[in-house]
Amino acid sequence: MEPRGMKKWRPFATLPEQYIGLKEIINKQVEVTQPLLTEEQMEQMNFTLIEALHTNKQVYLTYYKGGQCITETGSIQFVDSLRGLFVFIDDEFELKNKIILSELIDVRLA
Incomplete structure (x- = not known):
């Protein structure tokens, strides 16, 4: 005989499709619009x-992606004004991220 252990209970997620649908609704409620910047x-x-x-x-970078404002710390490696993007290396995982300049909300020196 094996003990059942601790079972998690999700009251409104009895079907996987139901859980996915609820997650999408919650994510849409959290979304914000992209702020407009002055010249x-x-x-x-x-x-x-x-x-x-x-x-x-x-630098501290704040950018808009997927309905959320994300803030990260790292360094700028490359800026391409012709394509309208720049390469950013974050401090946590040291990954290269390409971010579109139009998605950028705020940049501050650390």
Whole structure:
């Protein structure tokens, strides 16, 4: 005879399809719209990106992705203004992330 152990109870997720549907509804309720930036804010972010790139300083990046505002810490490796993207290396996992400049909300030096 084996003990049953601790069983988790999910009251509204008796069917897998039901659980997926509920998760989608909850995610849509948490979504925010992408904030609009003024010309002055975009110029300030541009100067901060250039300074961080040339001095190799750490930055706090806030960007919009999938209905959420995400903030990460890391360093800027490359900025491509023709394609409108830049390469960012995060501090946690040291992964290279390509982020579109139009998704960028805020840049601050660490």
